[in-house]
Amino acid sequence: MGNSVFFQRLSAIVWAGLPFVLSLLCVMLYVAPLRVGNFTIPMPLFPFMAVYFWSMTRPDYMPYVAIFLIGLFQDVLTGGPVGLWALSYLLTVVIVSTQIDVIAGRGRSALWAGFILAAIVATVLVWTIARIALGPDPAGGRLGSEMLLSVLTYPLVGRLFALVQRATNQARRLTVTSTMVDI
Numbered sequence: 505m506g507n508s509v510f511f512q513r514l515s516a517i518v519w520a521g522l523p524f525v526l527s528l529l530c531v532m533l534y535v536a537p538l539r540v541g542n543f544t545i546p547m548p549l550f551p552f553m554a555v556y557f558w559s560m561t562r563p564d565y566m567p568y569v570a571i572f573l574i575g576l577f578q579d580v581l582t583g584g585p586v587g588l589w590a591l592s593y594l595l596t597v598v599i600v601s602t603q604i605d606v607i608a609g610r611g612r613s614a615l616w617a618g619f620i621l622a623a624i625v626a627t628v629l630v631w632t633i634a635r636i637a638l639g640p641d642p643a644g645g646r647l648g649s650e651m652l653l654s655v656l657t658y659p660l661v662g663r664l665f666a667l668v669q670r671a672t673n674q675a676r677r678l679t680v681t682s683t684m685v686d687i
Contacts, residue, residue, distance in 0.1 A: 519672045523565045527554040527574045535581045548653040551578050556622050557665040559597045560607055585637040592629040596622050619658045627651040
């Protein structure tokens, strides 16, 4: 009985940590340069998509400390002002979470509409904070194109996250059921 309880708790920790780990992988995907010749193609804000999705669908799996650490990791890897993305992600999630009852559970189109609003809020926050920290013209055009790409690709990325969420829910149920059978 002791082993089954241990494995049940371990399984719960692994499943709860999966959104955080996926978000960190999204940061690495975001900072990976995609080049065509000498031109670097802007990447969608994959980390923000992950933070938004998990904050709206499973807020218990995306606590504020995780959001802060994801943003901080992105700040360090991008070489920008430390705290820029971390603060932006936190503020955006706090603002958007006031609408979680309207957004969550209403289908993909509501989640996408909420993402559009959240992306605009995050972009304005990042641009404003960067302008204060770095001075005039903190790459607003690039940030705008990243936001546009994010809005356009969110339905696909959101579906991938939804598949992961479904798989984790099923795995958790199987773990709980098999543990109950062991008892």
